Amino acid sequence: MTVLTSQVDPASPAYSEHREQMLDLVDHIRTLEKGVRDHAARAQGKFDKRGQLMPRERVELLLDPGTPFLELSCLAGYQMHDDDGEDDIAGGGNIVGIGTVSGVRVMIHASQSAIKGGSVTPMGLRKSLRAQEIALQQRLPMINLVESGGANLLHQSEIFIEGGRSFANMARLSARGIPQITIVHGSSTAGGAYLPGLSDYVIMVQGRAEVYLAGPPLVKAALGEDAKAEELGGADMHFHTAGTAEYLAHDDAHGIQIAREVVASLGWNESLPPEQLAPPAPPRFPIDELCGVVPADPKQPYDVREVIARLVDDSRFLEFKAGFGPETVCGHARIEGRQVGLLGNNGPIFPSGSVKAAQFIQLCCQSGTPLVFLMNTTGYMVGTEAEQAGAVKHGSKMIQAVANATVPRITIVLGGSYGAGNYGMCGRGYDPDFLFSWPSAKVAVMGADQAAEVMKIITRKKWARLGIPNLEEQLQELVAHVAGKLNSESSALFATARLWDDGIIDPRDTRRVLAQTLAICTEARRRTLHPNTFGVARG
Numbered sequence: 001m002t003v004l005t006s007q008v009d010p011a012s013p014a015y016s017e018h019r020e021q022m023l024d025l026v027d028h029i030r031t032l033e034k035g036v037r038d039h040a041a042r043a044q045g046k047f048d049k050r051g052q053l054m055p056r057e058r059v060e061l062l063l064d065p066g067t068p069f070l071e072l073s074c075l076a077g078y079q080m081h082d083d084d085g086e087d088d089i090a091g092g093g094n095i096v097g098i099g100t101v102s103g104v105r106v107m108i109h110a111s112q113s114a115i116k117g118g119s120v121t122p123m124g125l126r127k128s129l130r131a132q133e134i135a136l137q138q139r140l141p142m143i144n145l146v147e148s149g150g151a152n153l154l155h156q157s158e159i160f161i162e163g164g165r166s167f168a169n170m171a172r173l174s175a176r177g178i179p180q181i182t183i184v185h186g187s188s189t190a191g192g193a194y195l196p197g198l199s200d201y202v203i204m205v206q207g208r209a210e211v212y213l214a215g216p217p218l219v220k221a222a223l224g225e226d227a228k229a230e231e232l233g234g235a236d237m238h239f240h241t242a243g244t245a246e247y248l249a250h251d252d253a254h255g256i257q258i259a260r261e262v263v264a265s266l267g268w269n270e271s272l273p274p275e276q277l278a279p280p281a282p283p284r285f286p287i288d289e290l291c292g293v294v295p296a297d298p299k300q301p302y303d304v305r306e307v308i309a310r311l312v313d314d315s316r317f318l319e320f321k322a323g324f325g326p327e328t329v330c331g332h333a334r335i336e337g338r339q340v341g342l343l344g345n346n347g348p349i350f351p352s353g354s355v356k357a358a359q360f361i362q363l364c365c366q367s368g369t370p371l372v373f374l375m376n377t378t379g380y381m382v383g384t385e386a387e388q389a390g391a392v393k394h395g396s397k398m399i400q401a402v403a404n405a406t407v408p409r410i411t412i413v414l415g416g417s418y419g420a421g422n423y424g425m426c427g428r429g430y431d432p433d434f435l436f437s438w439p440s441a442k443v444a445v446m447g448a449d450q451a452a453e454v455m456k457i458i459t460r461k462k463w464a465r466l467g468i469p470n471l472e473e474q475l476q477e478l479v480a481h482v483a484g485k486l487n488s489e490s491s492a493l494f495a496t497a498r499l500w501d502d503g504i505i506d507p508r509d510t511r512r513v514l515a516q517t518l519a520i521c522t523e524a525r526r527r528t529l530h531p532n533t534f535g536v537a538r539g
Contacts (some may be wrong), residue, residue: 307344
């Protein structure tokens with residue numbers, strides 16, 4: 001393999017400008033994420049008074065000490081529904097991520113009960129569904145830390161139907177042979193009662209857990225019965241009478257310790273085949289330089305090989321068909337000892353780049369090599385020359401290859417993710433195993449300036465057809481409105497709020513995130529499950 005060289009001068013004004021702009025974007029994201037934690041911290045006194053751990057404290061206690069936690073979709077729902085993007089940033093109202101518990105890699109889903117009682121928002125629901133999707137695809141046991149006021153009734157029309165999917169997913173996870181462990185720290189009522197009901201192992205915290213289909217007020221209204229909460233659905237009742245709980249915990253910490261013991265008892269890794277990896281080697285260039293290598297403005301070009309040189313082991317890269325379709329860069333490398341196939345963009349995707357990428361993807365599938373997409377493209381090349389060269393036909397080959405690839409696919413959106421280029425480079429609609437964005441990412445059907453120009457041309461033609469005079473002032477107002485709308489709707493924050501990615505990452509964390517997700521995907525495909533027909537029914 002060739003050792004990549006670098007043309008980047010860290011002492012140059014351009015590098016310094018790019019770095020400053022990227023770090024400003026990173027700082028803005030980190031400030032917003034801190035806003036979610038600060039929002040939750042307002043409830044610290046209430047939790048202390050009740051003798052409870054805060055939701056993040058529960059997650060930290062659950063994890064093996066010193067092991068990484070890959071948190072997902074930290075800003076889900078940003079500036080949507082009840083999230084004002086300032087004082088009430090909620091992060092979807094839940095905490096989701098992949099970590100290690102008793103030596104086992106697991107998916108963790110925790111109610112953020114320190115924010116609005118952990119009530120479920122539409123995007124928080126979608127975040128939960130994404131967690132279940134990853135758990136199913138990557139064969140990860142799932143641990144739920146539950147304390148929720150249930151669905152936010154102000155948005156019930158966006159929650160009710162899709163909410164049923166979460167319970168269907170639980171049944172399918174169990175049937176697939178993927179264990180689900182639930183600790184009920186507080187309320188899990190109405191539809192939420194099915195969460196412990198559909199889990200394989202249930203731990204309830206004494207004096208705090210409440211699990212019932214209908215609470216005392218509804219029972220009184222429906223039946224005229226005066227029922228106490230503990231009799232309807234308290235931890236003691238479920239442990240001694242209904243049998244819904246397998247384990248009874250004295251407090252939050254005890255419940256988490258029981259969950260760790262349950263995971264340890266699964267023998268989850270005992271039959272996992274050993275994996276042979278090449279010795280890892282750090283890149284020859286500091287990964288910190290990524291913040292200066294890539295401009296924050298996707299209109300400014302850069303060489304994606306400069307990114308690759310700072311991500312892959314020993315900066316070694318075997319480029320595939322370097323002289324053909326050079327705007328699309330393909331090649332083999334290793335990340336933390338794991339073989340990968342990389343695809344990156346140095347401009348629009350030409351027909352030659354499409355067929356090269358399609359062939360490379362198929363070859364990686366043939367050898368079982370995971371694919372990493374480093375996306376920054378304006379899309380597929382247009383114009384007479386490109387069309388006559390088979391842009392549609394060859395672009396379709398690339399899309400077919402991406403859509404049907406049989407190996408793990410991980411996408412990092414570095415900059416532009418425009419038009420069908422989003423599709424060909426394995427955007428969200430193509431179900432990559434994981435997709436993360438840099439703060440500089442832009443996701444839209446086309447650039448704002450292009451869209452404004454298209455609207456200008458279409459409007460002028462429409463006015464001419466109708467005999468309307470060319471009203472330049474109104475036209476400029478329309479153009480400004482279209483450009484502003486696309487700019488605001490193409491940002492990384494707009495995308496992550498809607499779960500078009502699995503989170504916004506600091507460019508300097510890219511190698512670490514790739515190493516973690518590649519390990520997750522590889523382990524999933526090496527693991528043998530023991531499915532049954534309907535999932536585990538509760539006794």
